[in-house]
Amino acid sequence: MSKVIPIKQVQAYAEQTVDYRQVLSQSEIDAIEHECALYESRPAAAIDALQIVQRERRWISDESLYAIADMLCMSATALEGIATFYNLIYRQPVGQHVIHLCNSISCWLNDFQTIADHLRNTLNVEFGQTTSDGNITLLPNVCLGCCNKAPALMLDGELIENLDIASIDKLLQSLGGGKNE
Amino acid sequence: MNNPTDRPLSTHLDVENPQNLSAYQSTGGYQGFSNALKISPQEVQQQVTDSNLKGRGGAGFSTGMKWSFVPMGENAPEHKYLVCNADEMEPGTFKDRWLMEGAPHLLIEGMLIAAYAIGADVAYIFLRGEYRLCATRLHQAIEEAYAAGWLGENIKGTPYTLKLHLHTSAGRYICGEETALINALEGKRATPRAKPPFPQVVGLFGRPTIVNNCETLCNLPSILKHGSHWYTQLTAGTDSGSKIYGISGKVKNAGLWELPMGTPAREIFQLAGGMQDGLTLRGWLPGGASTDFLMPEHLDLPMEYDAIAKAGSRMGTGLIIALDDQHCPVGMILNLLQFFAQESCGWCTPCRDGLPWAVEILTRIESGHGNQDDMDTLQQLCGFMWIGKTFCALAPGAVEPLRSGMKYFADDFQQHIDHKGCPHRQ
Numbered sequence: 001m002s003k004v005i006p007i008k009q010v011q012a013y014a015e016q017t018v019d020y021r022q023v024l025s026q027s028e029i030d031a032i033e034h035e036c037a038l039y040e041s042r043p044a045a046a047i048d049a050l051q052i053v054q055r056e057r058r059w060i061s062d063e064s065l066y067a068i069a070d071m072l073c074m075s076a077t078a079l080e081g082i083a084t085f086y087n088l089i090y091r092q093p094v095g096q097h098v099i100h101l102c103n104s105i106s107c108w109l110n111d112f113q114t115i116a117d118h119l120r121n122t123l124n125v126e127f128g129q130t131t132s133d134g135n136i137t138l139l140p141n142v143c144l145g146c147c148n149k150a151p152a153l154m155l156d157g158e159l160i161e162n163l164d165i166a167s168i169d170k171l172l173q174s175l176g177g178g179k180n181e
Numbered sequence: 182m183n184n185p186t187d188r189p190l191s192t193h194l195d196v197e198n199p200q201n202l203s204a205y206q207s208t209g210g211y212q213g214f215s216n217a218l219k220i221s222p223q224e225v226q227q228q229v230t231d232s233n234l235k236g237r238g239g240a241g242f243s244t245g246m247k248w249s250f251v252p253m254g255e256n257a258p259e260h261k262y263l264v265c266n267a268d269e270m271e272p273g274t275f276k277d278r279w280l281m282e283g284a285p286h287l288l289i290e291g292m293l294i295a296a297y298a299i300g301a302d303v304a305y306i307f308l309r310g311e312y313r314l315c316a317t318r319l320h321q322a323i324e325e326a327y328a329a330g331w332l333g334e335n336i337k338g339t340p341y342t343l344k345l346h347l348h349t350s351a352g353r354y355i356c357g358e359e360t361a362l363i364n365a366l367e368g369k370r371a372t373p374r375a376k377p378p379f380p381q382v383v384g385l386f387g388r389p390t391i392v393n394n395c396e397t398l399c400n401l402p403s404i405l406k407h408g409s410h411w412y413t414q415l416t417a418g419t420d421s422g423s424k425i426y427g428i429s430g431k432v433k434n435a436g437l438w439e440l441p442m443g444t445p446a447r448e449i450f451q452l453a454g455g456m457q458d459g460l461t462l463r464g465w466l467p468g469g470a471s472t473d474f475l476m477p478e479h480l481d482l483p484m485e486y487d488a489i490a491k492a493g494s495r496m497g498t499g500l501i502i503a504l505d506d507q508h509c510p511v512g513m514i515l516n517l518l519q520f521f522a523q524e525s526c527g528w529c530t531p532c533r534d535g536l537p538w539a540v541e542i543l544t545r546i547e548s549g550h551g552n553q554d555d556m557d558t559l560q561q562l563c564g565f566m567w568i569g570k571t572f573c574a575l576a577p578g579a580v581e582p583l584r585s586g587m588k589y590f591a592d593d594f595q596q597h598i599d600h601k602g603c604p605h606r607q
Contacts, residue, residue, distance in 0.1 A: 038346045040386040043368035047351055051310070074368070081370045085526075087352035088310045100311075104272035105470055105502055108430040108516045140355065142520055143272035143470075144311055147429035147500070148436045157313050 023067035028053055037170060043074040046082050051088050059090040087141060095130040096136040097175050100154040103140045106147035115151050115163050122172060136175060187415060188402030190396075190423060191439040194283035198320055202325040205286040211331060214293045216340050223253065225298040225484055229401065232409035233421040236277075238266055238357070238394030239468065239497045240574075241486040250381035251299045251389045262390040263301040265292055265398055266362060267308045267315070270354040271469035272520055274501040277395040279437050281315035284399070285322035289345065291398030293331065294405055296343050299391050302517070303344050306395075307362055310351045319347050354524035358390040358573050361526065372528040373573040374464040396425055418443030420485040428453045430461050430503035437500075443483035449501060450480065460505040464589055467499020470517045471578025473585035474504075491584065509605040510590035511597055515543040521579035532576035535566045539583065542558035546594065549602035556594060559587060 020029070035048040049068045054060055060068075060083055069076040083089045090098075102120060103112055116127075119138055125130055130137040146152035149161030160171065195198055200208070201234065217225045230245025251261065265288065269277040281288060288306070296304050308316055314383045325347055326446050334342045353371055357363045360374035363385050384390025400422055404412045413421045420442040426449050427437035433454030440448070447468065456462050464474045467484065473494035475482070489496040504513055522536035539562050545551045562586045566576035587594060596604050 035315070038348075039366075039368075041367065044366060044386075046356045046368035047365070048348070051349065051351060071370070078369075082368065085353060085370055086310075086350070089351050103516075104520055105513065105516055106273050106435075109502075110510055111506070139350070142312075142524060143270060143274070145269055145275040145278045145309075147273050147275050147502075148427065150429065150435075154311055157311075159311070159314075 018063065018142045019069060020067040020071035023063055024071065025051065025056065025110070028056055029071070032068070035087050036072070046072055046074065046079055046133075047086065047089075050079075050083055050086075054089060056083050059070045059093050065091075097156055098139060100139050100141035100144070101127075102142070102144040102146065102150070102152050102154075104143035105142070107151040107165045110150040111164075114165070115153075116170060118165055118168055122168070136172075185257040188423060188439050189407075189442075190280065190284070190287070190399055190425060193287050194280065194439075196279065196283040198283060199283050201481075202286060202322070202329055202331075205284075209406065210286055210402070211290055211420050212289050213402035214297070214331070215295050215337070216405045217240075217294045218337065218341065222298050225294065225405065229404060232404045232412040234397065234400055234404065234412070235420060235486065236394055237396035237400070237424065237498070239271070239471070239495070239542065241496065244397055245392065247381065247393075248299050248391060250294075250379060251391060252342075252382065257300060258388055260303065260386075260388050261299055261301040262385045262388055263292060263296040263299060263304040264362065264366065264385065264390060265304070265306045265390045265395055266357060267306055267312075267395040268350055268357045268362065269395070270309055270352075270357055271471065271498055271500075272499045272517070273429055273466065274469045274498040275429075275435055276317060276427060276498065276500060278312055279425065280395055280399050280524055281312065282318060285315075285318045286326070287399045287402060288319070288395060289322055289326050289331070291347060294345060294401040295391065296578075297341060298388070298546060301391070303343055303554055304346070305366060306345070306347045307356070307366060308347060308349050308537065309356075310349050313470070315562075316347065316349050323347060325502065345411065353526075354520075355526040355573075357573060358575065361573070362392060363390060370526075372526045375572075385417050387522050390508040392445075395535055406591055416441040416443050416485075418483050418485050419487055424484070424499050426484060426499050426501075429504060430501075431457045431505040431507070432503055433457055435513045443485040443488070445481050446475075446501065447480040449484070450503075456503065460507055462503055463489060463506050463510065464504045464586075466497075466502040466504075467494050468480060468499045468501070469580055470502070470520060471495075471574075472497040473581045475585075476589060495581070498590055509547070509603050510586055510593045511543065512603065512605065514586040514590075515540065515547050517582050518543055518579060525575060528577075530570040531566045531571045535562050535576060536579055539566075546597050547603055549597060549600070551594075551598050556587070556598070559583065563587075 031052045035041050035045040053064050069079040106169045127140050144152050146161045151163045152161045226248050234244045235241045316498045354372045356365045358373050361371040365371035380390045384412045423439050424442045426440050429435045466472050469603050486496050518540050522540045527533040542555045566580050568577045
């Protein structure tokens with residue numbers, strides 16, 4: 001038998017819409033409004049809005065999601081369908097730094113596995129996890145378009161190419177390590 | 182190709198120090214668009230049709246023909262859109278990144294010409310989110326073009342008006358499919374749309390819309406500058422113009438080169454210095470992950486749409502991926518299928534369920550747990566996910582390296598099954 005959801009819970013869920021002015025900062029609101037003006041409809045700015053808020057808050061919390069949906073006059077479920085669709089929108093908290101390691105074919109042919117193992121072992125995390133000091137999140141990524149300079153990764157939006165063990169060590173050092181006890 | 186006009190794309194291209202507006206203009210930039218403004222949009226369309234320019238995104242459809250379906254004239258809808266597809270995510274493909282980082286004004290001029298030709302009043306560049314340097318440079322170039330009157334109201338004193346905006350996506354391969362891209366731009370989940378209606382008639386926000394690949398658009402300024410006849414004379418083969426070719430994998434010098442359409446694949450391998458020392462070429466994908474494998478004996482084929490199709494593959498994006506003898510073909514096919522399984526949008530069942538199934542079987546074979554039945558199931562899956570069974574071209578694209586890999590590397594598959602493991606790991 002399917003589970004019956006009590007009517008009170010349904011109401012509570014429906015009421016989780018928030019007034020976006022209470023959640024988003026003025027600069028976020030201004031930046032999102034700027035994007036809205038570029039399209040024929042407000043929901044068209046959804047992916048821009050998610051990226052604007054994520055740039056400020058590092059990830060998209062439920063509260064942020066409801067606020068953006070409110071601001072763009074769209075349902076929170078429709079926005080959730082978009083937020084979870086893209087590789088670069090985080091619906092969970094991430095570390096101070098996010099490493100996206102390319103795992104597609106040209107990197108695979110150029111020692112992807114060695115680089116991946118070294119990152120996992122050094123940081124002591126699996127893909128999808130954050131070091132316990134909250135410094136570094138390690139994620140896989142599809143082809144980053146650095147195929148002639150493989151292997152490659154993206155650190156906080158910046159592409160870093162021609163990776164080897166030494167350059168990874170140097171990179172991690174510059175980020176202050178990342179400890180996972 | 183010693184004459185710089187024979188390299189219309191790379192003559193303006195400098196990744197280290199891209200041309201700003203004045204440098205671009207002083208080397209002949211915006212002349213093509215100025216020429217376009219002097220003739221009617223229909224005449225621009227005719228020139229592009231005569232040039233035999235084919236879309237460089239992978240499908241190779243005639244650009245002029247694509248435009249010809251857009252309603253023109255007084256009864257046409259008030260707003261029309263042009264979208265540049267710069268959501269370059271095909272594994273092994275990095276040409277659009279090179280063009281946008283190195284020659285942002287070339288793309289803007291190309292978009293102006295295309296938008297004028299179809300009568301669009303708003304244009305978007307749909308850029309993948311990972312290309313941040315492209316975004317910075319395009320923003321800068323767009324601002325310069327607005328300030329100089331190349332964009333905005335009444336461009337250069339003519340009645341023509343165009344607004345150009347940059348849209349940065351957030352990483353999803355299916356957004357490269359033109360109807361999924363349109364859904365993404367509308368702020369919807371990026372699943373493909375049914376055709377018809379075709380986007381040329383009912384596209385973005387229900388209005389006539391043309392979606393052209395970044396490299397296709399970058400070819401337009403030189404066609405309008407030097408004429409369509411000149412463009413067809415750039416090559417000796419059946420396809421016109423020049424093309425950004427490239428190669429990645431275990432070659433000595435992976436990279437990109439602008440070459441005449443139809444340059445033999447062997448020449449591209451030679452430019453890359455051949456395979457790295459001690460390695461031999463086993464097979465190659467001619468144009469990205471979604472194209473069938475070809476063998477070393479196919480290297481003398483001209484890299485043009487018909488010739489590659491006759492050999493059983495597709496030219497796709499024209500960026501070769503080379504497989505060497507130290508890497509396992511089964512492992513390579515598994516990696517390719519993992520990509521497609523992850524990036525399937527989940528809209529239609531053959532793709533959503535078929536691709537993870539193929540990955541599961543390939544993983545089993547690669548790890549030495551496969552059997553003969555698995556091979557039969559893989560063959561069946563290739564049929565279930567082929568053209569006509571799926572909503573868009575993603576799954577058929579994934580089938581291409583799988584079916585051709587099973588044909589050309591049948592012995593490797595058999596070894597995995599017979600010896601219960603990957604020979605490259607023993």
